[in-house]
Amino acid sequence: MTPIRALLAFLYDFVVGDDPTIAVAVVLALGVTAAIAAGGVSAWWVMPCAVIGALIGSLHRAIRV
Amino acid sequence: MSREVLLFVSVFLASAVEGVEAVTIVLAAGLTRGWRSALIGVGAALVVLAAIVAALGPALTALPIDVLRLFVGGLLLVFGLQWLRKAMLRASGFEAVHDEGATFAQEVAAARAAAREPSAIDAYGFTVSFKGVLLEGLEVAFIVVTFGSNQHDVPLAALAALSAVLVVVAAGAAARAPLSRVPENTLKYGVGVMLTSFGTFWGAEGAGASWPGDDVAIPALIAFVLVTSIVLVGALRRRHARLITAAGGAA
Numbered sequence: 321m322t323p324i325r326a327l328l329a330f331l332y333d334f335v336v337g338d339d340p341t342i343a344v345a346v347v348l349a350l351g352v353t354a355a356i357a358a359g360g361v362s363a364w365w366v367m368p369c370a371v372i373g374a375l376i377g378s379l380h381r382a383i384r385v
Numbered sequence: 386m387s388r389e390v391l392l393f394v395s396v397f398l399a400s401a402v403e404g405v406e407a408v409t410i411v412l413a414a415g416l417t418r419g420w421r422s423a424l425i426g427v428g429a430a431l432v433v434l435a436a437i438v439a440a441l442g443p444a445l446t447a448l449p450i451d452v453l454r455l456f457v458g459g460l461l462l463v464f465g466l467q468w469l470r471k472a473m474l475r476a477s478g479f480e481a482v483h484d485e486g487a488t489f490a491q492e493v494a495a496a497r498a499a500a501r502e503p504s505a506i507d508a509y510g511f512t513v514s515f516k517g518v519l520l521e522g523l524e525v526a527f528i529v530v531t532f533g534s535n536q537h538d539v540p541l542a543a544l545a546a547l548s549a550v551l552v553v554v555a556a557g558a559a560a561r562a563p564l565s566r567v568p569e570n571t572l573k574y575g576v577g578v579m580l581t582s583f584g585t586f587w588g589a590e591g592a593g594a595s596w597p598g599d600d601v602a603i604p605a606l607i608a609f610v611l612v613t614s615i616v617l618v619g620a621l622r623r624r625h626a627r628l629i630t631a632a633g634g635a636a
Contacts, residue, residue, distance in 0.1 A: 372613055382479065
């Protein structure tokens with residue numbers, strides 16, 4: 321493995337970890353929050369809802385046997 | 386109350402709030418990932434912070450703090466959710482079920498070997514401490530510059546901020562020993578809750594949302610994440626028990 325590939329693999333493992341869908345959900349939720357806030361509407365509630373949704377989804381996938 | 390006392394108290398309290406956030410994150414990183422990496426992260430953040438403050442001075446308020454909040458918050462949230470997920474799976478018994486094989490034994494042995502390596506720097510511990518201290522340090526610097534400039538007394542504002550940071554750091558150091566006796570998974574569970582809560586708060590702020598009550602929302606978020614995770618662990622435990630019963634019945 322080249323040093324660049326090794327670095328990219330490390331960064332992926334470091335940031336994304338065991339479940340890539342968590343990182344995707346966080347990025348999407350931040351985007352939705354920004355879009356709603358830009359429209360002048362209260363947007364603080366988006367992140368807590370997204371966090372719980374991402375957690376439940378990730379746990380559901382982890383315990384599927 | 387004189388204007389100087391008001392300025393001192395305002396900056397002290399505002400800086401103490403930011404200091405508590407930074408110390409909480411450093412304590413969490415140090416207790417779970419090792420003090421060496423966490424403290425190197427703190428040192429590196431203080432060096433970068435000093436360089437930024439020295440270079441920008443009063444122009445500090447022009448830094449895009451919301452972009453920093455968005456980036457740091459998003460990263461902390463991803464880290465926090467991964468930690469919380471793992472701790473919840475362990476607390477409910479599912480992690481043990483999945484990790485009974487040889488792979489788990491190999492990973493544990495590798496982790497233990499890595500933990501005994503004194504020269505290794507833990508990237509998670511370093512990064513979490515670094516980002517937490519840098520972001521909160523910048524916020525303290527903003528507080529000093531904005532409050533101090535408004536009242537034409539930046540040195541007094543800086544003294545108040547320094548006093549607050551020293552008090553909070555002393556309190557954090559005192560809390561270190563009792564916290565180190567907490568079981569490892571409980572500690573990781575707590576760290577997962579903290580990182581998830583702070584990440585949610587900063588991420589949403591960075592994306593442009595305003596929290597009801599500003600910083601008061603942080604303890605409310607911590608309570609929300611903690612209670613929700615406890616309810617979910619309860620549900621996971623019941624499901625785990627049903628699976629064990631079903632496996633026993635089949636055998």
